[in-house]
Amino acid sequence: MNLIDFLPLLAGIGLFLFGMNFLSTALEKIAGARLEKLLEKLTSNRIKGILLGTGVTAVIQSSSATTIMVLGLLNAGIINLPNAVPVIMGANIGTTVTAQILRLGDLGGGSILISMLKPSSFGPVLIAIGAFLILFCKDRKRKDIGSLFLGLGMIFFGISTMENTLTPLKEMPWFQELILMFDNPVLGVLLGAAITALLQSSSASVGIIQALSSTGAIRFNVMVPIILGMNVGKCITVVLASIGGKKPAKRAVLIDVTNNVVGMLIFMAAIYGYQSLIGFNCWTAVVNRGNIADFHTCFNLVTGLILLPCVNFIIKFAYAVIKDDETTGEEKVLDSLNEHLLTSPNLAIEQCRKAIITMAHLAQKSFSDSLMLFENYSEDVIAKINEREQLLDKYESSVSNYLVRINQLDITDKDNLRVSEMVHSLVDLERIGDHAVNIMEVAVYDHENGVSFSARALGELKLICEAVMDILNTTVQATETGNLNLAVQVEPLEEVIDELQAGLKDKHIERLMNNECNIQSGISFVELLNNLERISDHCSNIALNKIQTAQKGGLDTHEYQHQMHHHGGEAYQQTYDQYAARYNMDAIVYPETNPAVSAADPTASAGDQPAVSDKPKEKRKKDKEKDKKKKKAKD
Secondary structure, eight states: OOGGGGGHHHHHHHHHHHHHHHHHHHHHHHHHHHHHHHHHSSSSHHHHHHHHHHHHHHHHHHHHHHHHHHHHHHHHTOOOOHHHHHHHHHHHTTHHHHHHHGGGOOOOOOOOHHHSHHHHHHHHHHHHHHHHHHHHHHOOHHHHHHHHHHHHHHHHHHHHHHHHHHHHGOOHHHHHHHHHHGGHHHHHHHHHHHHHHHHOHHHHHHHHHHHHHGGTOOOHHHHHHHHHHHHHHHHHHHHTTTTTTOOOHHHHHHHHHHHHHHHHHHHHHHHHHHHHTOOOOOOTTTHHHHHHHHHHOOOOHHHHHHHHHGGHHHHHHHHHOOOOOOOOOHHHHHHHHOOGGGGSHHHHHHHHHHHHHHHHHHHHHHHHHHHHTSSSOEEEEEEEEHHHHHHHHHHOOOOOOOOHHHHHHHOHHHHHHHHHHHHHHHHHHHHHHHHHHHHHHHHHHHHHHTTTOOOHHHHHHHHHHHHHHHHHHHHHHHHHHOOOOHOOOHHHHHHHHHHHHHHHHHHHHHHHHTTOOHHHHHHHHHHHHHHHHHHHHHHHHHHOOOOOHHHHOOOHHHHHHHHHHHHHOOOHHHHHHHHHHOOOOOGOOOOOOOSOOTOOOOTOOOOSSOOOOOSOHHHHHHHHHHHHHHHHHHO
């Protein structure tokens, strides 16, 4: 054979690898989201976890893809490490399905039915069906099914091409000598690990060895170390995927590597120990595709069964190698939401209340830091805001799931209302954190692009920022203390902020018409106004939910809001007037007329002055009612 004779081998390997990738992508499109939800839900015990990992990997044909999904869930804090480990063990078992399918090439017999079951026969059929569905079907789902058939067909056609190219090698002495070199356990393991690390797929590398077995050169003593090495080499994909991940994900990768290395050592000791003491009758026997598939499955299945009872010990080892950073107070609050607390619903609800108070302070701090960026730009502050945003997301997910579990317990109607209020507050607090991030992103964009506000715009921003800080502080205090008097003060201030935002937008348009500011700074100004106003809306939601709980659920919050804005009582009107006097845009002191006011501080006080805007109050209320639904939908 010359170099030209080996070109079909390259084509076969290319088709096989591309087919593997094509099949995996198609399966993830068809069922990826549902599989991720399954991974999230069905990890309550080890047996379920290992069966789930096996099933998911058998479907998507990639243990790496399953493990990477698990890493994503670990990074998000949705599942914990003890629940993830059995899924990863199951993924190692599920990845052997491909090899079992490829063994069909060993089927003998001359009947048409048997011949059609061979990959070399039904590969082209699958390619034809897949191509037809992709080219002639308009429905997206059918096209994805076509991609699935095409991927499978390319795998089988590629393996057949490799076999046809490699078969003549069995007559060549130099090839037989080369293969015999790898009956050395160390060389065999290194070769298997290198092939799998290069191809990034144990299924693909085992498939290539199965194709090579058609030469008759692969014997049992050569197969053993190579297959063991391949199972270690497949870990490289998930190791790369864990770079930059959180410590739970890194521990999961360490456990995956440990499982496969320990499994390899156990098999090496057992097989080579037995061979040296007693000896296998089949030690130098030629193996076929089925033998390779069976050994590959046996390794992963036995390793999983041996190590499954040792999960706790393996997890302790992972924690010993990858130590936790010092736990923050915020993380300790989440850690306290445990299974044992559910035996006492009142204690569990109280712990959730503490978690929500922590969330409120996190959102408050993120907002104040985002405003500070306009005065003192700092990458460290940006990093802290992003860290808090991740923590807020984790809180919302963890606490809401815990509250759902509490709600399923036998709790009183009063506790049921408290749980409902907390669930709503979680969403609003998380959204306040999102708007703080939006404000931060405006500051980053303005800093990187040299965007600056006019002196008049700065003076206006100071006023509305102070008003929003005021409403957020009041909301946080009401959440922390449960003070209903503070909660009822939120809605009048929210109305003032809505009117203030509308008035400032009008003034902004006036500046644009007079060429007092450029378009880009104007876009940033409006973006800031929108995010500030929406933060006040979420504060209003939190306060209204607290008032509703105090009235034992007998309050229609939308109707209450409407009544207060149009026919508020004396107390409401008095509070409104006080805030309207405090945050009056007609009395803004602009930087060019008062150098004592810092032009860079968007949170500086604007002083106590009378009236909010020159627009008639009834007109403002009507405009606000029109926009209310639109604003809620956007959020």
